[in-house]
Amino acid sequence: MRRALGIAVGLALIAAALSPLPQAQASCVTEARKCQEKPLIGVELTAGAVSRPDAGGRVSYTLDYSMTWTPSFAPYWGAFWVGGRFPKGARGPTRAVLLDATTGGRLAVLRCREHSDGVWCAAGSRVPHRGRIVFTTRLAPGADATARLGFDSFEGLGREEAGRRLSRAQARERFCNHRFTTTVTTTPAP
Template sequence: MRRVLGLAAGLALIGAALSPPAQAQATCTSAAVKKCQGRPLIDIDVAVRATPHAHPGGRVTYVLNYSMTWTPSFAPYWGAFWVGGRFPKGAQTPSKATFFDATGKKLATIPCRRYSDGVWCDTAGQVPRHGQIPRQGKIVFTARLAPKAGGVAVAKLGVDSFEGLNEAEFARHYSRKTSQEKFCNHRFAKAVTTTVDS
């Protein structure tokens, strides 16, 4: 997910910022990524569920619920967000995902692309209200398992945040590759399984 949480959103979140944050799940994703300085400015808690059972070649729906908590830091926050991750081996991965707010209202359909570290979806102007990401929401993906899938199909899905943007840099809408090279990358992800019934 990539959008700005501007000053208005920052002021709305000051109460959350003053609360002690949950322990960060974030880790820098690779040595090639700019070294992260300390904890992420925003902690993101994710919970992922999937269709519990499916047949080989069958469809699996993944639901990623997220909640953002501001750590003690200065607002406004300019950052890039992406959702997705690694889907089961051999699966037909999604080309789009559906974004909902905490009430279940559909906000947008966002495009997804395959990258070296998985399939990632970027809102890039798709979310209404000037692209501000709600503090809580969910993203729904659908994938099709490989025709010869068996055993347990494992996916690891979550949110990537890229910190270190200022307003001018944010407006350039850097590619995922450039963001990885220029900015601190924190990943918040969870594994989820589907039993493949033969």
């Protein structure tokens, strides 16, 4: 009798586990996964630029960064996009250069695209924990130029997901998103 009761309870638990969650409960589970208060991967930034570029001239923005990964027993991965809002009327950048923090050597060239919230370059998941990123753009003549640059970080990825090249829209739908930015201002030549 005990064995039959144990089997019945076991089957009931399996059926409950396999049944789909009600809609309200399902969205709650999804939201809880995406919404940590503190990011697992923190990014500290320092930005700079040529202080007085020639009117209509080129300017190089540098973004020095350092990542802090929260200690955890469970492995986790992140995917990163670098860039942000460049000055109004600026052309580019179409690419960014990732440099090693200690040697200054070139590690990668990142392709950039314009998005609704700025120009972002796909850095992927294999970004060193410290480095420098250089963006070169051509400013519109005559106006003060303020850029808001930084990292768009997506975390909570698995090993397979970190190896894939997801678009920003796909990553935003599926993973927790944190943005780290800083402001850089340049003034035109007199």
